[in-house]
Amino acid sequence: MTTAPLLALRSVSKKFPAVQALDTVTVAVNGGQIHALLGQNGAGKSTAAQIAAGLDTPDEGHVEVAGSPVLFGGRADAIAHGVGYIPQADSLVDDLTLVETLALSQTHRVVRRRKLTARLRTTASQAGVPVALDTPARHLSRGERQLGELVIALAQGARVLLLDEPTSALGPREVETLFDHLRTVADSGVAVLLISHHLGDVRQVADTATVLAHGRVIHTGPVADIDDRTLARTIVGDEVRTPPPRTGREPGEDVLVLSGVSATCGDPVPVRDVSLRVRAGEVVAVVGVAGNGQRALAEVAACRIAPVTGTVSSGQRVAYVPEHRVDALLPERAAWWSAMVTRLREPAFSRRGGLDAVALVGAASALFDRHDVRPRNPDVAVTALSGGNQQKLLVGRELDNRPDVAILHGPTQGLDLVATRAILDEIRRAADAGTALLVISADLDEARQLADRLVVLSKGRIIADVPAGELDDTVLWRLTSGLPSAEVAPGRTAAGNAK
Ligand SMILES: Nc1ncnc2c1ncn2[C@@H]1O[C@H](COP(=O)(O)OP(=O)(O)OP(=O)(O)O)[C@@H](O)[C@H]1O
Ligand SMILES: [Mg+2]
Numbered sequence: 145m146t147t148a149p150l151l152a153l154r155s156v157s158k159k160f161p162a163v164q165a166l167d168t169v170t171v172a173v174n175g176g177q178i179h180a181l182l183g184q185n186g187a188g189k190s191t192a193a194q195i196a197a198g199l200d201t202p203d204e205g206h207v208e209v210a211g212s213p214v215l216f217g218g219r220a221d222a223i224a225h226g227v228g229y230i231p232q233a234d235s236l237v238d239d240l241t242l243v244e245t246l247a248l249s250q251t252h253r254v255v256r257r258r259k260l261t262a263r264l265r266t267t268a269s270q271a272g273v274p275v276a277l278d279t280p281a282r283h284l285s286r287g288e289r290q291l292g293e294l295v296i297a298l299a300q301g302a303r304v305l306l307l308d309e310p311t312s313a314l315g316p317r318e319v320e321t322l323f324d325h326l327r328t329v330a331d332s333g334v335a336v337l338l339i340s341h342h343l344g345d346v347r348q349v350a351d352t353a354t355v356l357a358h359g360r361v362i363h364t365g366p367v368a369d370i371d372d373r374t375l376a377r378t379i380v381g382d383e384v385r386t387p388p389p390r391t392g393r394e395p396g397e398d399v400l401v402l403s404g405v406s407a408t409c410g411d412p413v414p415v416r417d418v419s420l421r422v423r424a425g426e427v428v429a430v431v432g433v434a435g436n437g438q439r440a441l442a443e444v445a446a447c448r449i450a451p452v453t454g455t456v457s458s459g460q461r462v463a464y465v466p467e468h469r470v471d472a473l474l475p476e477r478a479a480w481w482s483a484m485v486t487r488l489r490e491p492a493f494s495r496r497g498g499l500d501a502v503a504l505v506g507a508a509s510a511l512f513d514r515h516d517v518r519p520r521n522p523d524v525a526v527t528a529l530s531g532g533n534q535q536k537l538l539v540g541r542e543l544d545n546r547p548d549v550a551i552l553h554g555p556t557q558g559l560d561l562v563a564t565r566a567i568l569d570e571i572r573r574a575a576d577a578g579t580a581l582l583v584i585s586a587d588l589d590e591a592r593q594l595a596d597r598l599v600v601l602s603k604g605r606i607i608a609d610v611p612a613g614e615l616d617d618t619v620l621w622r623l624t625s626g627l628p629s630a631e632v633a634p635g636r637t638a639a640g641n642a643k
Contacts, residue, residue: 148211150175150335151196151227151304156205158191158359160528162519165191167359168205173304173335173352178326180346180367181339182379183356184560185532186518189339190232192356193306196337197229198222209304223249228297232308232339232531232558233470234289238282242275242292246299260299267299271332273325283412285435287318294325298334305329308339309531312557313467315433315586323349341532341560343372355379380561395596396424399580400445400549405454407444413437415444416604417454422549422580427571429595429612430584437604438553438584439467445582446551459548459580467553467584469538473526480508480522483541515540516566531558539567543574550574553584568594 149172158166166188173179181189194200196207198216206213209225216222222229236245243261250260264277275292276284284292290310297305305326311319326349330336338350346353346367353370355363355378363370363378370378400422408414415437422428430438443449444456446464466472473482484504487493493503508522517529517537526534539555555571556564571594575581585591591598592612600608 147175149173149208150210151337152208153192153196153202154205154208154213156192156195156202156207158188158195158200158203162521162524162528164359166195166202166356169356169359169361170205171337171354171361171364173337175303175333175335176330177351178330178336178338178349180350180353181337181356182341182346182353182375184380185536185558185563186530187356188359189356190308190530191359193229193231193308193337193339196222196304197227197306198225199229220249223300223302226301226303227306228294228300228302228304229306230290230293230297230308230310233468234286234293236281236284236289236292239280241278241280242296243277245281245292246296249296249300264295264299268295271295271298271325272328282410285318285412285433286313287315287321287434290314290318290322291325294322294329298329302334304335304337306337306339309341309558310338311340311342311345313434313554313586315431316588317433319345319348341558341564343375346375347372376561395426396578398422399424399459400582401455401457402445402451403455405444405451405456407440407449407451407454409440409443409449411435411437411439413440413604414452415440415601418604418606419454420445420582420599420606420609422582424548424578424580425575426597427575427581427583427595428597428599429591430582430599430601431586431588431591432601434586436601438601440604441601442466442551442553442582442584445549461545461547461549463542463545463547463550463552463579465539465542465550465552465555469534472538472542473534475526477525478523479512479517479526479529479537480505482526483508483511483522483537486541486545511537511540511544514544515570516563532560532563535559536563536567539570543570543579546577547574547579550579550581551584552581554586555583556585556587556590564590 152172153169155168155170156166157168169192183189195202198219198221214225243264246260246264261277268275273291273295275295281289326336350367353367354361398421402418402420405418406416413436444451446462447458493500505522512520512522515536517533535558556567571581595612598610598612599606
C-alpha cells in the first residue's frame with residue numbers, strides 16, 4: 145500500500161488580474177522527502193506556497209493534506225492542519241523573541257509563556273537546532289532567523305514545511321547548517337517543500353524537483369535522474385548567456401573612502417575601525433558570513449547612518465539597494481511610484497507645480513522595459529510583483545541614474561539565473577561608466593566573478609582586502625566561513641585592520 149503524500153496541490157489554478165499565476169498545477173510532497181520547487185522569477189512558486197499555506201485560495205483545484213481535500217479558512221487553519229510556512233521575506237518581528245512570536249500565533253486567549261518556552265525548547269532540542277529563544281529577532285543573524293522560524297513552525301506541530309527561498313541571503317556555511325537541520329527534520333517524517341533559485345541547493349539537499357514555468361508544471365521527478373545542465377535548461381530555457389569578462393580597465397580616483405569607521409544600525413554586530421576605498425570604475429565585493437556587520441557597513445557607506453567614529457567621504461550621487469528591498473519601495477502603491485520615487489523633483493515630472501503622473505508612468509514603463517520587470521505594468525501594486533521582479537525594479541532604478549557611488553546589498557538575492565546575469569551585466573556596465581561600486585554579497589562565486597577586489601568582513605572588522613583572484617579557494621572558504629583568521633596564510637590579512 146502506498147501512503148498518500150502529506151501535502152499535495154491538485155490541479156490548482158490561480159489567476160490574478162494581469163496574469164495566470166498557476167495553471168492546473170499538481171505537486172505532491174511526501175513525508176520524509178525534501179521536494180524542491182523551481183522556476184524563473186514570476187513562475188508561480190510563491191503563489192503555490194501561499195495557497196498551500198492557507199494564505200490564498202485556488203480558483204480551481206484543491207489542496208490535500210495526508211490524502212484528504214482541505215479548504216483552508218486562513219493561515220491559522222493551515223497551521224492547525226500541520227502546515228508550517230516560512231515566507232520569502234522573513235516574518236519575524238524585530239522586537240519580539242521567538243517565544244513571543246510563537247505566542248502571537250496562538251488562538252487561545254490565555255497564552256502561558258512558560259509553557260510555550262518549554263515547548264520551543266523541547267522542539268529545538270529534538271530537531272537539534274540551537275536557537276536563542278529569548279533574544280529579540282533584531283539581534284539574530286539571517287541564518288539564526290531562518291532556524292528560528294523553522295523551530296516555531298515545528299513547535300506549532302508542522303508535519304509539512306514550506307520554505308520560500310530560505311537560502312537567498314545566506315552564506316555557504318549557514319546554508320549547510322540549515323540543510324543539515326532540514327535533513328534531520330525530513331528524516332523524522334516531515335514533508336519539506338523548498339523553493340530556491342540555486343541548483344547547488346537542489347543537488348545538496350533535495351530528493352525530488354518540480355519546475356514551474358509560467359504557472360505550469362514542466363518537469364517533476366527525482367533529482368538523481370536529471371543532470372545540472374538539463375535542469376538549468378529546463379528552468380530557464382536557452383536564455384542564459386555567459387557574461388563577457390570584465391574589461392580590466394584601470395580604476396580612477398578614490399570616490400568612496402571610509403577611514404577608521406565604527407558604526408551601528410541596531411544589528412547585533414556593528415562595524416569597527418573599518419577603512420576601505422572604492423575607486424571610480426571599480427567593483428569591490430564584501431564577503432563573509434551574513435550578520436557580521438554587513439548591514440551597518442552598507443548603511444554607513446550609503447550615508448544612511450552617521451559613523452560613531454571615523455569619516456566617510458563619498459560622491460554626489462549615491463545609489464543604494466538595501467538588504468531588505470521593501471525598505472526602499474512603496475509596497476502598497478502602484479509600482480510606478482517605487483520606480484520613480486527618487487526622481488520626483490526632476491523638472492520633466494512636474495506640471496503646474498504638481499506631479500505629472502502621465503510623464504511619471506511613461507518613464508516608469510521605460511524602466512520596466514529596460515530592466516525586464518514583469519508584468520510590464522507599472523500600475524500594479526508592488527506587492528503584485530514577484531520577489532525577483534521587485535528586485536529588478538529596485539536595482540534598475542538605482543543604477544539608472546548614473547550614480548557616482550553604488551552600494552548594493554545582495555543585489556541578486558531572489559533572482560533567477562537569467563535575471564542574475566542581467567543584473568551582473570548592469571553592475572559591470574555601471575563600473576565601465578565610472579561608478580564606484582560596493583557590492584555586499586552572500587554568494588562567493590558571484591562576488592569573485594564580479595569584483596576587482598574582495599573584502600572579507602568578520603565580526604564587524606575587515607580581515608582581508610585583496611585583489612579578486614589572489615585568494616585561493618581554501619583560504620577564501622575559511623575566511624568567509626567564520627573560522628579564526630589565525631588559520632589564514634600570513635600576508636593575506638589587511639594590514640591595520642586585522643586584529
Ligand atoms: N497579489 C498579487 N496580485 C497580482 N499579481 C500577483 C500577485 N501575487 C503574484 N502575482 C503575479 O503572479 C505571478 C507569479 O508570482 P509568484 O510570486 O508566485 O512568482 P515566483 O515564482 O515566486 O517568483 P520569484 O522567483 O520572483 O519570487 C507573477 O506574474 C506575479 O506578478
Ligand atoms: Mg517568490
